[in-house]
Amino acid sequence: MSAAVGTPIDRVDGRRKVTGQAQYAAEFRPEGLVHAVAIQSPIARGRLLRIDASAARRSPGVLAVLTRENAPKVQKPKNGESGSGAPKLGEEMLPFSDDEIHFAGQYVALVVAEKLPQARRAARLVRVDYREEPPDLDMTGGTASARTSRPDKVFGKPGLQHKRGDVDAALAAPGVVRHDATYTTPVETHNPMELSATIARFDGDRLTVWDSTQAVVGTRNFLAQAFDLPPENVRAICPFVGGAFGCKGFQWPHTLLAAMAARAVGRPVSLVVTRKQMFQSTGHRPPTIQKLTLGAARDGKLVAIRHDTTSATSPVTEFVEPAGKSTSAVLYGCDNVETPHHLARVNVAAPTPMRAPGECPGSYALESAMDELAVALAMDPVALRLKNDTTVDGSDGKPFSSRRLKECFALGVERFGWERRDPRPGSMKDGDLLVGWGVATALYPGRRWPASAWIRLTPDGKALVRAASQDLGTGAYTVFTEVAADALGLPVEAVTFELGDSSFPPAPVSGGSNSTASVSEAILKTAAELRRSIGAPEGAALADAVRTSGTPAEARGSAAPEKDDEQKFSIHSFGAQFCEVKVDPTLARVRVTRWVSVMNVGRVVNPKTARSQVLGGVTMGIGMALLEHTAYDPRTGRPVTASLADYLVPVNADVGTIEVHFVGEPDPAINTLGCRGIGEIGITGAAAAVANAVYHATGRRVRDLPITPDKLL
Numbered sequence: 001m002s003a004a005v006g007t008p009i010d011r012v013d014g015r016r017k018v019t020g021q022a023q024y025a026a027e028f029r030p031e032g033l034v035h036a037v038a039i040q041s042p043i044a045r046g047r048l049l050r051i052d053a054s055a056a057r058r059s060p061g062v063l064a065v066l067t068r069e070n071a072p073k074v075q076k077p078k079n080g081e082s083g084s085g086a087p088k089l090g091e092e093m094l095p096f097s098d099d100e101i102h103f104a105g106q107y108v109a110l111v112v113a114e115k116l117p118q119a120r121r122a123a124r125l126v127r128v129d130y131r132e133e134p135p136d137l138d139m140t141g142g143t144a145s146a147r148t149s150r151p152d153k154v155f156g157k158p159g160l161q162h163k164r165g166d167v168d169a170a171l172a173a174p175g176v177v178r179h180d181a182t183y184t185t186p187v188e189t190h191n192p193m194e195l196s197a198t199i200a201r202f203d204g205d206r207l208t209v210w211d212s213t214q215a216v217v218g219t220r221n222f223l224a225q226a227f228d229l230p231p232e233n234v235r236a237i238c239p240f241v242g243g244a245f246g247c248k249g250f251q252w253p254h255t256l257l258a259a260m261a262a263r264a265v266g267r268p269v270s271l272v273v274t275r276k277q278m279f280q281s282t283g284h285r286p287p288t289i290q291k292l293t294l295g296a297a298r299d300g301k302l303v304a305i306r307h308d309t310t311s312a313t314s315p316v317t318e319f320v321e322p323a324g325k326s327t328s329a330v331l332y333g334c335d336n337v338e339t340p341h342h343l344a345r346v347n348v349a350a351p352t353p354m355r356a357p358g359e360c361p362g363s364y365a366l367e368s369a370m371d372e373l374a375v376a377l378a379m380d381p382v383a384l385r386l387k388n389d390t391t392v393d394g395s396d397g398k399p400f401s402s403r404r405l406k407e408c409f410a411l412g413v414e415r416f417g418w419e420r421r422d423p424r425p426g427s428m429k430d431g432d433l434l435v436g437w438g439v440a441t442a443l444y445p446g447r448r449w450p451a452s453a454w455i456r457l458t459p460d461g462k463a464l465v466r467a468a469s470q471d472l473g474t475g476a477y478t479v480f481t482e483v484a485a486d487a488l489g490l491p492v493e494a495v496t497f498e499l500g501d502s503s504f505p506p507a508p509v510s511g512g513s514n515s516t517a518s519v520s521e522a523i524l525k526t527a528a529e530l531r532r533s534i535g536a537p538e539g540a541a542l543a544d545a546v547r548t549s550g551t552p553a554e555a556r557g558s559a560a561p562e563k564d565d566e567q568k569f570s571i572h573s574f575g576a577q578f579c580e581v582k583v584d585p586t587l588a589r590v591r592v593t594r595w596v597s598v599m600n601v602g603r604v605v606n607p608k609t610a611r612s613q614v615l616g617g618v619t620m621g622i623g624m625a626l627l628e629h630t631a632y633d634p635r636t637g638r639p640v641t642a643s644l645a646d647y648l649v650p651v652n653a654d655v656g657t658i659e660v661h662f663v664g665e666p667d668p669a670i671n672t673l674g675c676r677g678i679g680e681i682g683i684t685g686a687a688a689a690v691a692n693a694v695y696h697a698t699g700r701r702v703r704d705l706p707i708t709p710d711k712l713l
Helices: 014-019 054-058 115-126 142-146 167-172 214-226 253-267 275-281 323-327 361-375 383-386 405-416 476-488 515-534 544-549 564-570 607-626 687-700
Strands: 032-041 047-054 062-066 107-113 127-132 163-165 177-185 196-202 208-212 234-237 268-270 287-297 302-313 337-339 343-347 429-432 435-444 451-458 461-465 496-499 553-559 572-584 589-600 657-662
Touching: 014 337, 032 047, 032 515, 047 054, 047 107, 047 167, 062 253, 107 253, 107 302, 115 268, 142 275, 167 287, 167 302, 177 361, 208 214, 214 234, 214 253, 234 302, 234 515, 234 553, 253 383, 287 361, 302 323, 302 361, 323 343, 323 361, 361 383, 361 435, 361 476, 361 687, 383 405, 405 435, 405 572, 405 589, 405 657, 435 687, 451 476, 451 515, 451 544, 461 476, 476 496, 476 544, 496 687, 515 544, 515 553, 572 687, 589 607, 589 687, 607 657, 607 687
Parallel strands: 032 268, 208 234, 302 337, 302 343, 461 496, 589 657
Antiparallel strands: 032 107, 047 127, 062 107, 163 337, 177 287, 196 208, 196 268, 287 302, 429 435, 435 572, 451 461, 451 553, 572 589
């Protein structure tokens, strides 16, 4: 029997999705289901003075109107660290906790009715009075400037304010070529196809939620703490997620509100966040201002990097976008590096991780600056990056477990035809169109967190495997089925993998590109435990041993990262992004026409789903470069691009041909299979590759995303 791992099999859940059998959170229908509509503050700063819900309560079908006066009391859950199983809070403030308004979109009331139209109608009848104050949205001035801090931790880990060597002294040395520039990125909103949603049901002291979440275990623990219940009395179910990108990785107030409403009315309650509310209620990528200073010798060797980042957070959370720490501290060989980070509190909703937080905006700034440095040195951009290749992570002094960046660039140069590039801006044309070629480096950490699994193997040669993981559409069902099939000596068709249920053995949040590395190892450990339990010798197929015994066998196993490997190595994935754009000089219209992406991600479990992940990341990076921007009204603090009619994302016409290639070997430092996650690396470096290509085509350097036509005219 051939090995399943490494085979590009079709998605095992594909048929369920295309036939409508896959159920998402809002589609479950427990008996007696009623509906809730959340009421949000229209002001961004001030006080809630009075809520008059009398007309709403008299409205047909209304069961309750919850406010801070009558909502069930809950406890504030503890804010845990990523990968710990503890909940990560999107807002560190309980809903309805006081009368202070911190941002537009803050929840102030909840209407529950028999039917959704009844709840919507009643919500319009609720009258809320506020005392409004001018919102502060300027992250560099006003009171926000006074509230700026310099946090040292990011995602619970210290070292954000990284410093090594002496940057100022290195920049002052004779003959150093220096580049200074400021790069900015705007607020970007996740906008997955599936809206965030929760259905909550109380059965006595037991709570069940069907929740659109990237962390069923985190959701369970969040609700258990809030309602002071034993974790085993709470069950979170999420068999399918219709995209997330990070907005469903933390725990948000709507989930808690649905459960509070279910307790209040004694019925299952459905609360679906609307598309407009998604722009205020489930996080966003915060804006950044990144000041880059690079110094290099005439031969291109970097002698100094200062990557100074200011990002914005909300009064209700402290979320840091670690743009410099995640990129400039790690990527290139340089003895003198500083990554100061500043955090400004403004009157907007809470930001949250969005596909490659830190690495995504950080790589845009760093890789744009590297391109500008290459121009100043009259040096090929690829050659400059290779000149500064390194085998050591300068942020901690550890050697990389695997890098293969040279191989990524070599294959990318070949596949893209980079040697045909004329370096002069505006020199390459296709008829009346200007042609530009750009390049950038991609990077993302290889993460692995503790995970568990359960396997039941029956004499008929069938296996059932379970883990409380999630599939965001990334292909988790498929790759875990492949891993289990090989571990058990079965064909893929004989394995059923189930996930998305907190009653299964615990697994981490599907974030930080950790799931494949974490859960795959748990499956292998569980298969090994099953082998021991039935006394099957090494090399013998487990399925054959159980078939011979005639008795079903089951086992549960767990796996945690090896501390020795974590202490010895810096585990990262790397890649090269090559982009071609064509620009109409009359209309300043930019189109991405061709792309080559080459990645080193360790062992590729399924080449088909892996390619899809990189392709999706590149597409999202094109959107970041050219289209995406959540704009706020400075008078009200409300987002004015709060729909997919106004917030633009790439469609098929915006994306040309994308080639995806993989190089390198398995990485034994991360797990047995040597596989690292792929979900996030595809977006890193992508926006910079587009910006660099636009400069090559037009001679115009845009340092303020997105690159819209007005910035090129």
